[in-house]
Amino acid sequence: MDPCSTSFFRRETLDVARALLGCRLVREHPSSGQGRLVGRIVETEAYTQEDPAFHGSNLYDPETDTVQRKGLGGDLFAPPGVGYVYLCYGIHWLLNVVTEPEGTGGAVLIRAVEPVEGVDVIRDRRGSKHRDVDLTNGPGKLAEAFDVDDAFHSVDLTTPPLYFSPGDLRPEETIATSSRIGISKARDRQWRFYLRDHPYVSRATPSAQKGT
DNA sequence: ACGAGGATGCTCT
DNA sequence: GAGCATCCTCGTG
Numbered sequence: 001m002d003p004c005s006t007s008f009f010r011r012e013t014l015d016v017a018r019a020l021l022g023c024r025l026v027r028e029h030p031s032s033g034q035g036r037l038v039g040r041i042v043e044t045e046a047y048t049q050e051d052p053a054f055h056g057s058n059l060y061d062p063e064t065d066t067v068q069r070k071g072l073g074g075d076l077f078a079p080p081g082v083g084y085v086y087l088c089y090g091i092h093w094l095l096n097v098v099t100e101p102e103g104t105g106g107a108v109l110i111r112a113v114e115p116v117e118g119v120d121v122i123r124d125r126r127g128s129k130h131r132d133v134d135l136t137n138g139p140g141k142l143a144e145a146f147d148v149d150d151a152f153h154s155v156d157l158t159t160p161p162l163y164f165s166p167g168d169l170r171p172e173e174t175i176a177t178s179s180r181i182g183i184s185k186a187r188d189r190q191w192r193f194y195l196r197d198h199p200y201v202s203r204a205t206p207s208a209q210k211g212t
Numbered sequence: 213a214c215g216a217g218g219a220t221g222c223t224c225t
Numbered sequence: 226g227a228g229c230a231t232c233c234t235c236g237t238g
Contacts, residue, residue: 045230053230056224072223090220092231109230140231182230 001026001038003163009080013099013106017046017193020097021175024165025113030147033121037146039113039136040167043194043201045180047096049076049105052185055086060105067103075154076105083152083162085143092140093149097157097164111181111192112137114200115145122146138202169195 001024009016020041027037047053049060049067056073060066069077075084076098084096084107100106113136115122122145126135136142143149148162157163169175176196179187181203194201 047230055230086230087220087222089229089231090222094230096230111230138231180230184229 001165003158003160004081004166006079006081006158008164008166009097009099009158010101011099013046013048013108014191016097016099016106017044017108017191018175020044020108020110020164021193021195022167022169022173024116024167025110025142025146026160026163026165027146027148028161030118030121030125032125032147033118035121036118037115037121038117039142039146040116041110041113041164042198043110043112043137043192045109045111045193046191047076047107047109048100051189051191053180053183053189054105067105073105076107077103078154081156081158083155083157085148085150085153087150088140093143094139095143095146095148095152109139110142111139112194112200112202113142114198133199137200173198 023041025039025041030037056071059068059073067077078098079102080099082098084098085093088094095110096107098107115136122135126145136145152162174196176194177190178192179190180192
């Protein structure tokens with residue numbers, strides 16, 4: 001599998017969020033189990049530097065078009081294609097990939113994948129009590145399933161052991177949008193992208209939605 | 213089916 | 226000390 005290159009991520013965040021749908025998330029040599037885990041991305045969210053929900057949104061000043069790269073949020077201005085991984089609610093690791101040219105803030109949150117390789121290892125990692133559909137249909141779940149933690153923070157994700165690989169949508173698959181999940185700011189932005197009616201998206205479609 | 217609430221730790225004010 | 230880009234369990238109808 002060829003990794004998506006740095007240039008894949010060096011463009012507008014919204015474009016990357018859409019383009020990642022159908023691509024593969026590849027994890028080689030997870031700490032438990034052997035071989036390789038592969039998931040097909042079915043749900044993403046976009047976050048940009050001018051976005052109220054952006055981590056450290058106060059780092060970018062639109063008036064002067066200047067940036068302060070400090071703290072955790074400062075890592076969102078890193079070169080494209082590197083990981084932005086942080087702990088949410090003290091329990092769950094969330095995997096993002098940085099977008100836009102270096103110095104411009106942006107990232108895409110990987111929210112859900114459909115397991116396509118190494119499903120048995122993923123079941124082991126997540127615990128056998130879950131239905132298959134519930135193994136990776138959420139950002140915290142897929143991080144646990146793919147053995148992703150802050151070891152990948154600020155790490156180049158265009159090369160093993162964790163990387164993305166190009167993929168396509170099937171003719172019958174269409175992209176839907178909605179507001180983002182679990183945030184209170186900027187509810188009006190339809191910056192969540194997912195495959196309509198796909199069984200592995202993280203939750204039923206919210207009321208506000210429109211197709212594309 | 214659905215909603216409420218707890219776990220848990222890091223970042224920033 | 227508050228606020229989270231979450232997940233799971235345990236109530237109630």
